[in-house]
Amino acid sequence: LDIKLATYFPDLFVLYNDKNGKLIKELIEIKPFKQTKPSKSKKIHTKLQENLTFEVNNAKWRAAEEWCKKFGVKFTIATEKNLFR
8 A cells, every 4th residue: 555645625615605604614626526426437558547546536636625624624526527517
């Protein structure tokens, strides 16, 4: 297992007031839906590449979720499925 320190830059950090006037802090990561799930490709090379991308993203998201919990920030992964309804 090779563990290394990395820097993560999320796509958006948004501050807004909800309908009750409460300040909400939200970290938003935007990714294609395909990169948020393990690959279903039948081609081995494609499957390996897509699964590697998914695992890297997943590791970043776990770290981001931990950071968000620590600082009271909402974490959201947005894809074309929820951006373009």
